[in-house]
Amino acid sequence: MKLVWSIMVLLIILLQVRLWVGEGSFAQVWGLEEAIAGQRAENEELEIRNERLFAEVQNLRGQQGALEERARMNLGLIREDETFFLVVEQ
Template sequence: MRVATLILLALLAVVHAELWFGKGGLPRVWSLGEQVTALQQANEAASLRNDQLAAEVRDLKEGLEMVEERARLELGMLKPDELYVHLSREAAQAASVSQPAATGQVTTP
């Protein structure tokens, strides 16, 4: 009986040693945990960089429209196939007065 108990205790010790220090033991789990932490930090850094790049792309897309609008209004710039027509307020008022047919009124001489 004593021999069987010693054999069982020895087998139990071998199994526990394999569980704690073997291929899937604590040292392996700790190293994998450190690798996971390092990869998560790298993913966070990459995510921040992606957000910055997306913001730059958005600014470039929207910024060009804003720059184009300011150039058109303040500097009178045109695209190659456009025609620029500038009307002063006096000319616009004179045009509306001289064309009463546009308002539905008909005048006879």
């Protein structure tokens, strides 16, 4: 009878070790859940950025004035009949 109890205790200990340490253990599952939560947060930020970029592209495609404004602001473009003044602060 002692042998049967010893075998059962040994099996329970082995099952507990597998449950807490190794592949598919609680520690690994917790780590994966944290990684998933981090990835979801990053995906939400990237989705918001993509929506902003998509809106900007739609604006640039739809309105000629938006394209001209972008060229003036970023590239410093001016028309032929305009005068460019550069104000330098000290």
